[in-house]
Amino acid sequence: MLEFAGLALRYPDFEACYDLTVPAGALCAVIGPSGGGKTTLLHAIAGFERPSAGRLHFNGQDLLPLAPAARPVSILFQDHNLFPHLTAAENVGLGLKPSLRLDVDERERVAAALAEVNLTEFASRRPAELSGGQRQRVALARALLRGKPLMLLDEPFGALDPGLRREMIDRVDTLRRSHGLTVLMTLHTPEEAAQTADLFAFVANGRVEAAGPWDRLTAPGGPEPVRRFLGR
Amino acid sequence: MLRPATLTALAILALACGSLLGLARAGSDIATLATLGPYLTRLIASAGLQAALSTLLSLVLGTGLALALLRRRFPGRELLLALLTTAAVAPTIVIAFGIVAIYGRSGLLGSLARSLGAEPPSIYGLHGIVIAHVVMNMPLVTRALLHAFEREPGERRRLASALGFSAADCFRHLDWPVIRREAPALAVLVFLLCFTSFAIVLSLGGGPANATLEVAIYEAIRFEADFVRAAALAGLQLLICLALAAAMTALTPKSREEAGAERNATRPDLFALRRLDGLVLILAAALIAPPLFSVAGGLGAMTTLASAEFVRAAVTSAVIAVSAGLLACLLALLLASGARRLPQRSRLPDLAAFAMLGLPPFAFVAGLYVLLRGFTDPASLGLVLVPLVNALMALPYAYRLLAPALATSAQRHGRLAESLDIAGWNRLRLVEWPALRGALGAAFAFATALSLGDFGVIALFGGPELTTLPYLLANRLGAYRIEEASALALVLVLSAGGLAFLTQRWSARHA
Numbered sequence: 248m249l250e251f252a253g254l255a256l257r258y259p260d261f262e263a264c265y266d267l268t269v270p271a272g273a274l275c276a277v278i279g280p281s282g283g284g285k286t287t288l289l290h291a292i293a294g295f296e297r298p299s300a301g302r303l304h305f306n307g308q309d310l311l312p313l314a315p316a317a318r319p320v321s322i323l324f325q326d327h328n329l330f331p332h333l334t335a336a337e338n339v340g341l342g343l344k345p346s347l348r349l350d351v352d353e354r355e356r357v358a359a360a361l362a363e364v365n366l367t368e369f370a371s372r373r374p375a376e377l378s379g380g381q382r383q384r385v386a387l388a389r390a391l392l393r394g395k396p397l398m399l400l401d402e403p404f405g406a407l408d409p410g411l412r413r414e415m416i417d418r419v420d421t422l423r424r425s426h427g428l429t430v431l432m433t434l435h436t437p438e439e440a441a442q443t444a445d446l447f448a449f450v451a452n453g454r455v456e457a458a459g460p461w462d463r464l465t466a467p468g469g470p471e472p473v474r475r476f477l478g479r
Numbered sequence: 480m481l482r483p484a485t486l487t488a489l490a491i492l493a494l495a496c497g498s499l500l501g502l503a504r505a506g507s508d509i510a511t512l513a514t515l516g517p518y519l520t521r522l523i524a525s526a527g528l529q530a531a532l533s534t535l536l537s538l539v540l541g542t543g544l545a546l547a548l549l550r551r552r553f554p555g556r557e558l559l560l561a562l563l564t565t566a567a568v569a570p571t572i573v574i575a576f577g578i579v580a581i582y583g584r585s586g587l588l589g590s591l592a593r594s595l596g597a598e599p600p601s602i603y604g605l606h607g608i609v610i611a612h613v614v615m616n617m618p619l620v621t622r623a624l625l626h627a628f629e630r631e632p633g634e635r636r637r638l639a640s641a642l643g644f645s646a647a648d649c650f651r652h653l654d655w656p657v658i659r660r661e662a663p664a665l666a667v668l669v670f671l672l673c674f675t676s677f678a679i680v681l682s683l684g685g686g687p688a689n690a691t692l693e694v695a696i697y698e699a700i701r702f703e704a705d706f707v708r709a710a711a712l713a714g715l716q717l718l719i720c721l722a723l724a725a726a727m728t729a730l731t732p733k734s735r736e737e738a739g740a741e742r743n744a745t746r747p748d749l750f751a752l753r754r755l756d757g758l759v760l761i762l763a764a765a766l767i768a769p770p771l772f773s774v775a776g777g778l779g780a781m782t783t784l785a786s787a788e789f790v791r792a793a794v795t796s797a798v799i800a801v802s803a804g805l806l807a808c809l810l811a812l813l814l815a816s817g818a819r820r821l822p823q824r825s826r827l828p829d830l831a832a833f834a835m836l837g838l839p840p841f842a843f844v845a846g847l848y849v850l851l852r853g854f855t856d857p858a859s860l861g862l863v864l865v866p867l868v869n870a871l872m873a874l875p876y877a878y879r880l881l882a883p884a885l886a887t888s889a890q891r892h893g894r895l896a897e898s899l900d901i902a903g904w905n906r907l908r909l910v911e912w913p914a915l916r917g918a919l920g921a922a923f924a925f926a927t928a929l930s931l932g933d934f935g936v937i938a939l940f941g942g943p944e945l946t947t948l949p950y951l952l953a954n955r956l957g958a959y960r961i962e963e964a965s966a967l968a969l970v971l972v973l974s975a976g977g978l979a980f981l982t983q984r985w986s987a988r989h990a
Contacts, residue, residue, distance in 0.1 A: 295637050295744065316643030316747070327634035332656040345639075345648035393642075 249292075249397060249429055254301035256291055256453075263287055263453030264301070269446060271306060274423055274430045276444035278437040280476060283451040285433040289399045292431070293322045305397055305429075321390035323403040328386035329374040335385045336361065336370040342389040360388040364418070380404075380411045384418075391422060398423070400432035409439075416443055437461075437477070449473045484817030487810060488831035491871070495838050498846030499717070503710040515711065523719075526691040529605055529680075530673035533612035537669050540613065541620025542658060544763045546650075547756035548621065549628045550749055559764060563618035564979035565972065566767050568925060570932020571615065572949045573968045573975075575682035576956065577770025578602060578611045580965075587769065603685030611679045614770055616669045617763070627661045628654065633744030646748040653746070667727040671720060671836050678934045682956075692716040696841045701939060706845065713842030717834075724833035728826070777969030780962035784970070788946065793970075796931055796947040799866045804927030806870035811877035811922060815885045832878035835871050840935045844868045861940035865947075868936045873926035880925070884918040885911060920985035924978040931974055 249269040256263045263284045269275045277285050290296045292303065294315035303310045310318050321342075329338045333347075339357045340347050349357065361367050364384040374382055383403055390398055400419065404412040416432075420443045423430050434440055437447065441461045449457040449464065449472060457470035464473045544563075548556065566574070581587045582602045589599035602610075631653070639649055677693040684690060690698075692712050699709040814828035844864050851860060888911045896902070896910045907915075934949040941950040948971055955964040 290637075293637075293641060295640065314643075314747075315637075315640040320641070322637075322641055324634045324637070327632040328638065330635065330652050330656070332659075333652070341642055341652075345642055345644045345652070 248304075248306060249431070250302065250304045251292070252302045254288075254291060254303055255299050256287060256296055257299050261287075261453060265291075265450075265453075265455050267448055267455045267458055269429060269431065269448075271429055272423070272427055273445040274420060274432065274440075274443060275446040275448055276437060276440040277431055277433045277448045277450055278473075278476070279450040279456075284453040285450045286401055287453070288450060288455075289322065289401050289431060289433060292318075292397075293320050293399055294318050318397075319395050320397045320399060321393050321395040322399040322401065323383065323386050323390060325402045325405050328403075329382055331374050334371050334373055335366060335377065335381075338374070338385055339389045339392060342392040356392060360392040361385075363391060363422070364388045380407050380415065383407070383415060387419070387422070391426060396428060398428050398430045400430065402433050402435060405435050409436075412436075413439055416440055449476065451476070482817065483813050484815070484828045487813040488817075488827040491810070491814075491831040491874075492834065494847075494871075495717075495834060495843065497850060498843045499710060499713055500846070501850040502706050502713065502842055502846035504849075515708070519712075519715065522690060522692060522695055523715075525689055526674055529608055529612075529689060529691075530670045530676075532605075533609050533616065533673040534666055534670045536609065536613045537616040537620050538662060538666055540763065540766075541617040542624055542662070543759045544617065545621045545624035545628060546654060547759040547763075548625055550746060550752060551756050551760065553760075559760070560622075561976070561980060562764070562767060562771065563621055564982070565976040566614055566771060567616075567618040567622065568928040568932075568975045568979055569615075569771065570934065570949050570952075570971045570975065571611075571676075571678035572682065572934040572952055572956075573774065573932065573971050574611050574615055574770060575679055576952070576964065576968045577773045578607060578614070578683060580773035580776070581769045582607070582610065587773070601685070603683055605689055607683035607685070608676070608680055608689060611683055612673045612676065614767055615679075616672060618767065620665055620669065621763075623665055624658065624661055627657050631657060636744040636746045640745070640747040644747050646751040649746055649748040663730040664727050667723050667730060668836075671723050671727070674723075675716065675720065675836070675839065677840075692719075693839050693841070696839045697938065700841055700845050706849070709842055709845060713839045716839050716842075720836055720838070721834060724830070724836055728829050728833060771972060774965055774968040774972050777962075777965035777967070780966040781969075783963040784966050789951070789967075792946045792948050792951045795862075795945065796949075799862075799869065799947060800927045800931040802866040803869035803873060803930035804923045806866065807873040807877045807926035808881075808919060808923050810870065810874055811881045812919075814874075814878055815882040828878075828882075832875050832882075835874045838871075840868050840872055841939060843871070844936050844939060861945045865933075865936050865940055865945070866930065869930035869933050870926065872933070872935070873929045876929070877922035877926050880918045880922040881915065884914050888914040917985065921982045924982035924985075928975045928978045931978075932971055 248271045250267075252266050254263075254265040261284070265284075265288050267275075277288065279285055287296060291298055292310070294310070294313065298311065305319055308319070310320075329335075330341070333341070336357055337347055339360055340349050340353070342360075343349060343353050343356065358367065358370065361370050364387055366381060366384055366388065369377060369381060369385075374385075377385065386403070398419075404415045407415065416439055419430060419432070422428065432440070432444075440447075444461065446458060447461055447464050448455050449470065451472060457464060457473050464470060465477060465479065548560070579586055579602060583589055584599050584601060586602070592599040601607075635653060639653060644652065674691065675693050676691055677697065680689060680691050680694050681697070684694065692715065696709045696712045696716070699705045699712065811832070814832050817828045847864055847868075848860060891914075892910050896906050901909060932949055933947075934953055937945070937947050937950045938953070941947070946954075948967060952964055952967040952971065955961075955967060
């Protein structure tokens with residue numbers, strides 16, 4: 248279970264304070280207006296931002312003292328998830344050893360991870376030779392290979408076509424179930440995850456202003472900010 | 480119809496070719512060229528060795544310093560950056576003065592060595608030239624690489640943190656790809672600058688053994704009035720430099736749109752390398768700061784400048800420098816306007832701009848002088864030719880600053896501007912100016928600073944009627960009037976530093 252309470256971050260022009268609990272193995276879609284603090288929340292969980300106060304626990308473990316690499320977290324950004332000078336297989340291999348000195352067993356694991364996202368034949372291609380969707384699948388393969396139980400997705404499919412976006416969300420959901428992952432995913436178009444996500448967190452003004460299943464949030468009489476955001 | 484960029488490029492190339500032809504026609508004894516073979520081989524070999532050593536050291540030290548500055552935030556970082564800019568734009572004659580003041584037999588280190596009972600080595604020769612070239616070019620490498628490192632998307636640094644990269648992994652996956660992309664063109668540029676170096680080689684070379692083609696051309700014109708030899712040397716230098724300029728154009732990375740969401744993301748190797756970075760920063764500051772600060776001794780000698788000669792030289796310098804700065808920016812803008820026509824962009828403007836790196840200013844100006852002397856009073860030519868040649872010499876730098884800004888603007892808004900029929904002056908004012916003004920300010924300041932400190936063409940035209948501050952400084956150094964020389968050097972460094980500071984403020988404001 249992922250829990251954060253009073254998780255506060257302060258910037259000269261922005262203050263955030265988050266409270267939320269996400270059950271283990273759930274897929275939580277983080278939605279809200281641009282500049283509302285969705286990415287800041289994910290960066291705080293990943294360890295890129297240092298909160299000034301609050302609690303951040305995952306399965307009972309306090310994450311705040313841990314460096315980004317030591318946290319049980321893998322993260323995907325919207326872009327620049329891959330190093331352009333490395334092949335798809337090497338980019339995935341970074342998840343095992345950044346030195347890329349992989350033994351036979353590790354190379355097999357890389358190949359298996361690529362196979363899991365249907366990219367076996369693209370292993371030797373560089374990112375510039377892959378489509379946007381293929382690049383994100385490579386990043387997904389690396390995240391899976393790292394075996395971290397908490398996956399953060401920061402609008403990773405925002406630049407893809409709607410059909411491909413839908414397909415990628417389904418793929419994440421399948422992988423989440425088969426690997427037992429807890430997933431937090433920020434989204435621009437929440438309707439696409441309506442059938443998949445267990446939980447929606449509406450983040451605005453640096454706060455989780457509402458949280459719950461899609462049906463409850465969007466029902467008549469649901470939270471006003473969410474309905475206004477969705478134009479209902 | 481020919482476009483402004485093509486017309487400007489053709490005009491510049493015609494001027495260059497015309498001046499060389501004029502120079503060649505002025506001479507009569509073609510037979511002497513046959514004897515130049517062994518002399519030329521020795522000249523090119525020694526200049527090539529000197530330039531290769533200077534380039535290697537500038538690149539290695541400049542890269543180390545750029546990485547240390549990328550990783551560290553510390554009090555005085557901005558001062559060090561301003562110092563680097565000052566060293567890059569400081570007049571070469573001032574750098575030569577600073578090197579002698581610190582490393583010379585009577586300089587700071589020489590006096591220190593003598594007080595310890597050791598006889599200090601002479602600074603004159605290959606090592607003196609290389610030290611001076613590193614002091615001047617290492618900052619250039621550092622600034623260019625730091626800019627390139629900082630443009631990389633922050634997501635990669637965050638990814639490196641999340642994947643637990645070590646310092647070696649960071650170098651391999653974050654830094655090395657950038658160095659591999661940027662360093663070849665930078666190396667060619669620094670080699671070109673060192674291969675064509677004049678004031679430093681003339682001041683610190685210690686004799687003909689370390690002469691460059693540029694110095695040989697100057698000697699042929701000034702002391703032997705051997706225009707045929709000068710034209711032959713100039714033609715050779717032009718060929719070598721054109722080949723290098725072509726290599727640089729081919730190696731210059733294409734402008735890339737890699738805007739990341741976060742540029743200021745921290746790196747995971749900050750802790751591991753803090754000692755190494757500290758050492759690099761101290762070494763770099765120790766190499767660059769003393770020659771620049773050595774001119775501070777001129778503060779006590781400022782009263783020696785209270786003369787009509789100094790005022791006349793200062794006014795002449797200012798007029799020449801501002802004219803050259805404006806002209807360089809105008810020509811660079813005209814050439815860069817070719818970048819609007821993406822993707823059918825012609826390479827001719829690149830060739831015209833970078834050809835100026837290889838064109839020996841002495842041969843160029845002597846050729847123009849020979850061509851024009853029949854039409855006007857030769858004495859009045861200096862005031863026209865010096866700013867013109869200074870502007871053309873600054874053109875490659877101004878162009879390098881302006882062309883990418885204009886190309887990026889064309890990439891981002893070119894099609895939109897065309898669809899809205901925004902063209903000509905309106906396009907410049909509404910679409911390109913916001914992207915251009917930062918680079919334009921930097922280009923003007925850089926070209927002005929370069930002209931302000933120029934001790935090249937003025938060495939040919941200088942005299943009682945036409946005196947600039949660098950000419951006066953060289954004159955005072957030659958007459959061993961060191962106090963007055965240090966005061967003049969201080970004025971020049973403060974002028975260059977002031978321009979660098981204003982440029983930085985302007986660029987930061989309009990970034």
